[in-house]
Amino acid sequence: MSTHLTVGQRALLEAELQQRQRALAGRLAAQSGGESRAEQAHEVLAQDAREAAQREGEREVGVALTELEERELSEVRQALARLREGRYGRCSACGCDIPFERLKAEPQALRCIGCEAEAEATRRRAG
Numbered sequence: 001m002s003t004h005l006t007v008g009q010r011a012l013l014e015a016e017l018q019q020r021q022r023a024l025a026g027r028l029a030a031q032s033g034g035e036s037r038a039e040q041a042h043e044v045l046a047q048d049a050r051e052a053a054q055r056e057g058e059r060e061v062g063v064a065l066t067e068l069e070e071r072e073l074s075e076v077r078q079a080l081a082r083l084r085e086g087r088y089g090r091c092s093a094c095g096c097d098i099p100f101e102r103l104k105a106e107p108q109a110l111r112c113i114g115c116e117a118e119a120e121a122t123r124r125r126a127g
């Protein structure tokens with residue numbers, strides 16, 4: 001069990017994670033409800049090709065956002081699971097304690113700053 005966080009810090013981070021989980025789940029539910037039927041009908045009938053193209057673009061942005069939010073939501077859920085299991089706040093790469101300041105900024109963080117930077121660099125080299 002990771003003990004570098006005080007009870008108060010853990011409670012604060014847990015509350016933050018639960019808040020994020022609720023916010024993300026709510027946004028995703030609203031999005032998967034999707035456009036109303038009236039909007040879809042309007043789209044089919046849209047005569048102005050430029051308007052249609054613009055709507056298409058907006059939808060693509062919406063999809064990318066949803067994917068991002070889905071990923072964040074799953075990270076938040078995993079962080080909450082780690083909290084329950086007493087593994088929260090430990091770097092998944094090097095096993096060090098992730099400082100509270102970093103967790104406060106990004107409560108679902110899996111890695112310490114050093115390992116995160118390294119993982120980011122690896123991703124960039126790969127991509």
Ligand SMILES: [Zn+2]
Pocket residue numbers: 091092093094095096111112113114115116
């Ligand atoms: Zn690390």
